Amino acid sequence: MAKQRMLKFVGTAKETPEKRDAAVRSHDFDEIYREFADQKATEQASRCSQCGVPYCHSNCPLHNNIPDWLRLTAEGRLAEAYEVSQATNTFPEICGRICPQDRLCEGNCVIEQSGHGTVTIGAIEKYITDTAWDRGWVKPIKPAIDRTESVGIIGGGPGGLAAADVLRRAGVQVTVYDRNDRAGGLLTYGIPGFKLEKDVVMNRVKQLEDGGVEFVLSCNVGTDISFDAIRGKHDAVLIATGVYKTRALTDPGCDAKGIVRAIDYLTASNRKSFGDEVAEFEDGTLNAEGKRVLVIGGGDTAMDCVRTAIRQGATSVKCLYRRDRANMPGSQREVTNAEEEGAEFVWLSAPKGFSGNPVSSVTVQKMRLGAPDASGRQSPEPIEGGIYEEEADLVITALGFEPENLPEQWGTEELETTRWGTIKAGFGTHATSLPGVYAVGDIVRGASLVVWAIRDGREAGEQIIRFLDGAERVAAE
Incomplete structure (x- = not known):
């Protein structure tokens, strides 16, 4: 019976949730995709071929049991589908919204390779968990027993929150220390609401709070509390700070007013969405309204800035990227969304200098792709004479992030780092050079995906x- 409900990819075409019209959505920060209806989610889930070797599963960083919860959805067994999804993923409704499925699960779907169009895995994942919240299937964390041991987690982003969930379900006492006034890290302040509405994140934070996780917010480790004090207070410590240090421009005039960092710009916008008073937004420093905006970069952060500027009422929004569309690191889906909303992409272009203070224009160097670099990607190189001026009132730099020097900030030189400044941690174990101290996410990997942090x-x-149980404590001590 179950098999008859599946393998419908030949007769049933791929459909994605409806996108709100670009002319409407570009004026608000609501999510742009509508929900699947029950019937449509069941229909789309039934397209799964139930592969013997599911590449969607193996190419998901969390190794989610995707064919299983697709089958359960197709059979109308949504509560069970949620349980299977939740078993391997702490935040399936978040991954369903922001994961680059086109590069991970959906990009490796077998029926996509056969020309029938991938199963819309991300949209169904989002639908399952949103339904679970609506119907009360998402239960508070209630450990079978409470343990006496405690763990301090530095950083309340996806990696830290995922660990807090696992530890609290095991009865461990958990305290999360975060520099911001709300937990969630980039989920809260870095990703705009049109991709991830903030109540989705806050619901998970509240679930952890209701389950006994303590949050110490607006707390800067190294200033408000020392790293050694946290180690002394807890039986183990997890470092999950992420990477927030922005790669800086070095071109002439780059210190002019009107040239801002992407993280500052996005944080201000997200704070406004919470109803906060943001002085730099009100005075126009971090507000694109009525301005000619130029975003520099080609990753997902740049796409977030481009689309935010449009919603703030910029008179024009352009994105400069030094490679072409095929070689950009950001999601092609996000580029398409931005273009629909009115953004212009200037490919094979890089800044060479800035004029005015406040900035009034950017000197642009046209590029071409030359020989491959160490990663195998073609290196951009300047075209002789290919220089022109691009007018701009607000320049947003989205050139990527680097790790802060935590050993120096925290006075813990024995915490070993790599030559890139990331923390050295064991593969699979996440143990650092300090006994009982672990590290996860971007502070170990460098800037990466939310799903990898989870x-x-x-x-x-x-x-x-395992460490608290004594299996590894003796070796660490």
């Missing part, structure tokens, strides 16, 4: 439980 956090939570 995987790291879940793995580290299990490893810390």
Whole structure:
């Protein structure tokens, strides 16, 4: 019976949730995709071919049991589908919204390779968990027993929260220290609401709070509390700070007013969405309204800035990227969304200098792709004479992030780092050079995907439980 409900990819075409009209959505920060209806989600889930070797599963960083919860959805067994989804993913409704499925699960779907169009895995994942919240299937965390051991987690982003969930379900006492006034990290302040509405994140934070996780917010480790004090207070510590240091421009005039960092710009916008008073938004420093905006970069952060500027009422929005569309690191889906909303992409272009203070124009160097670099990607190189001026009142730099020097900030030189400044942590164990101290997410990997941080956090939570159980404590001591 179950088999008859599946393998419908030949007769049933791929459909994605309806997108709100670009002319409407570009004026608000609501999510742009509508929900699947029950019937449509069931229909789309039934397209799964139930592969013997599911590449969607193996190419998901969390190794989600995707064919299983697709089958359960097709059979109308949504509560069970949620349980299977939740078993391997702490935040399936978040991954369903912001994961680059086109590069991960959906990009490796077998029926996509056969020309029938991938199963819309991300949209169904989002639908399952949104339904679970609506119908009360998402239960508070209630450990079978409460343990006396405690773990301090530095950083309340996806990696830290995923670890907190695993540890608290095992009865461990958990305290999360975060520099911001709300938990969630980039989920809260870095990703705009049109991709991830903030109540989705806050619901998970509240679930952790209701389950006994303590949050110490607006707390800067190294200033408000020392790293050694946190180590002394807890039986184990997890570092999940992420990477927030922005790669800086070095071109002439780059210190002019009107040239701002992407993280500052997005944080201000997200704070406004919470109803906060943001002085730099009100005075126009971090507000694109009525301005000619130029975003520099080609990753997902640049796409977030471009689309935010449009919603703030910029008179024009352009994105400069030094490679072409095929070689950009950001999601092609996000580029398409931005173009629909009115953004212009200027490919094979890089800044060479800035004029005016406040900035009034950018000197642009046209590029071409030359020989491959060490990663195999073609390196951009300047075209002789290919220089022109691009007018701009607000320049947003989205050139990527680097790790802060935590050993220096925290006075902990024995915490080993790599030559890139990331923390050295064991593969799979996430153990650092300090006994009982673990690290996960971007502070170990460098800037990466939310789903990888969730995987790291879940793995580290299990490893810390082993440590607390004594399996590894003797070796560490």
